[in-house]
Amino acid sequence: SLTTKFLGRTYASPIMNAAGIRCTTTVELDQLRQSSAGTFVTKTATLNPRSGNAGKRLAALPNGSINSMGLPNEGIDYYLDYLTNLPDHGHDAFLSVAGFSEGDQLAVLSKIAASDFAGIVELNLSCPNIVGHPQLAYDFEATDALLAKVFAQFGQLELGVKLPPFFDPVHFDQIAAVLNKYPIKYINSINSLGNGFFINPDTDAPMIEPKSGFGGIGGGYAKPTALANVRAMRERLRDDIAIIGTGGVQNGRDAYDLILCGASMVQVATLLGEEGIAAFDHLNAQLQTVLTAKGYPNAEAAVGQLVTN
Numbered sequence: 546s547l548t549t550k551f552l553g554r555t556y557a558s559p560i561m562n563a564a565g566i567r568c569t570t571t572v573e574l575d576q577l578r579q580s581s582a583g584t585f586v587t588k589t590a591t592l593n594p595r596s597g598n599a600g601k602r603l604a605a606l607p608n609g610s611i612n613s614m615g616l617p618n619e620g621i622d623y624y625l626d627y628l629t630n631l632p633d634h635g636h637d638a639f640l641s642v643a644g645f646s647e648g649d650q651l652a653v654l655s656k657i658a659a660s661d662f663a664g665i666v667e668l669n670l671s672c673p674n675i676v677g678h679p680q681l682a683y684d685f686e687a688t689d690a691l692l693a694k695v696f697a698q699f700g701q702l703e704l705g706v707k708l709p710p711f712f713d714p715v716h717f718d719q720i721a722a723v724l725n726k727y728p729i730k731y732i733n734s735i736n737s738l739g740n741g742f743f744i745n746p747d748t749d750a751p752m753i754e755p756k757s758g759f760g761g762i763g764g765g766y767a768k769p770t771a772l773a774n775v776r777a778m779r780e781r782l783r784d785d786i787a788i789i790g791t792g793g794v795q796n797g798r799d800a801y802d803l804i805l806c807g808a809s810m811v812q813v814a815t816l817l818g819e820e821g822i823a824a825f826d827h828l829n830a831q832l833q834t835v836l837t838a839k840g841y842p843n844a845e846a847a848v849g850q851l852v853t854n
């Protein structure tokens with residue numbers, strides 16, 4: 546089987562969408578729920594609805610994608626309404642949220658705490674596409690200060706954080722040291738590779754329009770960095786902190802590699818955007834083939850089973 550466990554929940558597959566992809570409207574969320582994904586996460590919700598950045602803001606690249614969406618979303622109330630009206634009050638779902646200031650973040654969380662939402666909260670510390678707002682998780686002191694307030698006020702929430710990629714062992718040490726201070730339930734690594742750039746060979750102009758063409762890179766380009774971040778964080782985080790692996794999953798082997806590095810759930814963005822929800826059928830079948838060939842009875846049994854030399 547493909548069964549995995551995450552925060553006391555059992556999922557029929559570890560594979561699910563990544564925040565932002567086909568999860569903005571209730572129609573899309575219903576499609577995810579009816580798909581063969583193990584579960585789903587919402588588009589990152591902000592306090593108020595946003596239309597996002599103007600112009601062409603997502604493009605396919607030869608081995609992935611580039612985007613500068615600007616957090617288009619329907620606002621926290623919309624997602625809370627959807628989730629709390631599910632039969633399980635969203636118990637098995639993930640609600641992704643972000644804010645543009647500490648006050649914003651806390652206001653969004655206080656709406657969640659005041660609701661019947663029974664699921665998992667993912668605090669997005671890593672949106673790369675908002676002008677004037679750096680990715681919070683690259684500022685270790687600000688991350689520490691925010692998490693101190695979050696857990697002082699909302700310790701009852703089951704909460705994890707979405708992290709940007711890190712590229713230096715000292716930075717892995719520093720973010721892990723901050724996260725290990727708090728009762729976070731999980732991390733999700735990685736968000737897109739921030740502020741990449743790609744030129745359209747037909748026009749000699751950038752592939753996307755917002756932010757002069759700079760945007761988050763996903764897909765195949767992200768895979769080695771995603772594996773490195775999952776592996777490096779697994780080596781550093783408390784054992785009780787679970788990991789979602791995200792980045793560059795194009796086939797079942799890619800999902801399996803993230804699982805070997807320590808991921809108990811695996812998220813898919815670029816491929817899901819390109820193929821639609823049929824991507825889950827292909828990935829599930831391919832992951833099952835790998836697990837069977839390697840002798841694992843389920844996905845959970847393979848988590849962290851990287852062979853070290």
Ligand code: DHB
Pocket residue numbers: 565589612613614615616617671672673674675736737761
């Ligand atoms: C957005 C884009 C991303 O690549 C991301 O990781 C988070 C948010 C966005 O611009 O909406």
